[in-house]
Amino acid sequence: MVQATSLPRNEAGIKAAIGVLKQLFGDRLQTGTAIREQHGHTTTWIENQMPDAVVFPVDTNEVSQIVKACAEYAVPIIPFGTGTSLEGHVNAPAGGISVDTSQMNKILAVHGEDLDVVVQPGVTREQLNTFLRDQGLFFPIDPGANASLGGMAATRASGTNAVRYGTMKDNVLALEVVMADGTVIRTAQRAKKSSAGYDMTRLMVGSEGTLGLITEITLKLQGIPEAISSARCSFRTIDDACRAVMMTIQYGIPVARIELLDEMSVKAANAYSKLSLPETPLLLLEFHGSEAGVAEQAETFSSIAEEFDGFDIATTSTTEERSKLWQARHDMYWAGLQIRPGAKGISTDVCVPISRLAECVVAAQDKAAAMGLIAPIVGHVGDGNFHCLLLIDMENAEERARADDYVAWLNQMAISMDGTCTGEHGIGQGKRPYLKAELGETTRYMAAIKVALDPDNILNPGKILVD
Known part of the structure; x- marks a missing residue:
């Protein structure tokens, strides 16, 4: 494991806060070693830094109570969704209280005519799309893992559909957030656009729990396309595949997904998913629209691919074949491990x-x-x-x-x-050393925002900014 930086612990404050929260939450506050280990980071090579307790709220008011108790004793608070993040986001470098939102899993309102939905943060993307399917609607952001929507908003997640539908920052209309003193705010209304003041929604999306705890999310929805088709195409070189991607985007083809697998990944996919693809760089694509539209998109892409020596081009619109292809893509982590x-x-x-x-x-x-x-x-x-x-x-x-x-x-x-x-x-813990190199003096103003909104540094400390 890579050793993570530890921060000073507030032992007396942690003990006092746990006492208060135990009275408020009873058995919904847990201090056993196993559950604390599960709520430290385990999906990467950064060492696991356990919280001192895990609490399971069910609504915004309870989150506010937790934050107020922790604020009173200056105790760190670490939000936890499903634990699928990859850069140490849920570690507790100064100890403290992990706030597990898994019981905040209600879909609160669907406004089909407005193409939006209001959910609690513990709702997962698969849960939401299963619920929406009969209404002809879906939420398009797909990071691969069945992540919680609160975690996806907090980390500004995206995934395979981002090329057409954008990332979480493009699909969150409004948030309800508990701030560092326990105050509950709403960042916006349900209107599709607004010029009203600072964009607090975008500030919170991607803040990784360092500025507030998300307790409610209003998301944009999409109609399930009339037709969906997939395509695959192999190339001699990475350069050819990438140039085909560039031309596809420049032509304005509204691809829903366009994924690259290098030679090693294709070989792993063949072995793990029982495929027989040429073991050269591969593009996987998906097209959404009308029957005529997706056929035209696939045909145009095929013409572009041939310009760059693409071969073994195949398209399919059958659900079974599409699912097999995209399941292989989603299984790439497990396929890679077999190498x-x-x-x-x-x-x-x-x-x-x-x-x-x-x-x-x-x-x-x-x-x-x-x-x-x-x-x-x-x-x-x-x-x-x-x-x-x-x-x-x-x-x-x-x-x-x-x-x-x-x-x-x-x-x-x-x-x-x-x-x-x-x-x-x-960024979490793992990417912190590179943020200053990327953004320079901008990080100084990020730090000023952090101090203004969380003066005691209790909200997910040790993440994003270098202390």
């Missing part, structure tokens, strides 16, 4: 302008090979975002050090290309 049995999979992401995408991906492949690392690559390439899955022997200190050096190099390279150190994973 090196017993290794730990460390996922990191960067995002660059798509004009630099091929250069960045090829450089990432070459650097991994030069450093003796195994790192299959997949990407949401319609917006220039890709992920490396480093397969590491965590018992080998020298190998861990090489992997850490590789991650640092990759982040710095993306930033040098006018890109970002994270397209969708967020």
Whole structure:
């Protein structure tokens, strides 16, 4: 594990706050070691830093009570959704109280005529889409994991559909948030646009629980498309595949998804998902619209792909075939682990302008090979975002050090290309060293906002900003 920075603990305050919260919540406050370990970070190579207690509220008022009790004793509060984040977001470097929102899982209101829905933060994306299906509606943001919508808003998540439908910042209309003193605010109304004051919604989306605790979310919805089709196309080189992506976007084809798998990832997918794809760079695409529209989109893409020596082009509109293809894409983490049995999979992401995408991906492949690392690559390439899955022997200190050096190099390279150190994973603890390099003096003003809204630094301390 990579050692995470610890912060000073407020032992007396933590003990006092747990006493107050135990009286308020009874058995819904837990202090057992196992449950505290589950609420420290376990999905990456950053060491697990457990909270001192876990509490399970059911509504906004209870979250406000928790925050007020913790504020009184200056005790850290760490929001917890489903624990699928990848950069140490739910660790407790100063101890404190983990606020698990899993019991805040109600869909409060669906306004089908307005294409929006109001949910509590513990609702997961799969739960929401199952609920909406009979109404002909869906929520399009798909980060792969069945994450909670509160966590997705807090980390500004995106995923495979972002090229058409945007990220969480584009799909959150309003939030209800409990601030650091326990005050409950609403950031906006349900109107689709507003010029009323500072954009507090966008400020909270992506703040990773460091500015407030999200307790209610109003989301945009989409109508389920009349027709959906998928396509796949293999290429001789990464450069050819990326140039085909660039032209597809420049032509204005409204692709819903356009995903890249490098050679190593395709080989892993074939073995794990029982496919027989050519083991060369691969693009997977999905088109949404009318029957005629998706057919036209697929035909236009095929013509573009052929210009860049694309081959083995296939399209399908059957649900079974589409599901098999996209399930293979979603299973890439597990498929990747089979490349090196017993290794730990460390996922990191960067995002660059798509004009630099091929250069960045090829450089990432070459650097991994030069450093003796195994790192299959997949990407949401319609917006220039890709992920490396480093397969590491965590018992080998020298190998861990090489992997850490590789991650640092990759982040710095993306930033040098006018890109970002994270397209969708967020900063948390793991990406903190690179934020200043990316944004410079902007981080000073971020820190000023943090101090203004959370003067005692009790909201998810040790995340995003370097203390």
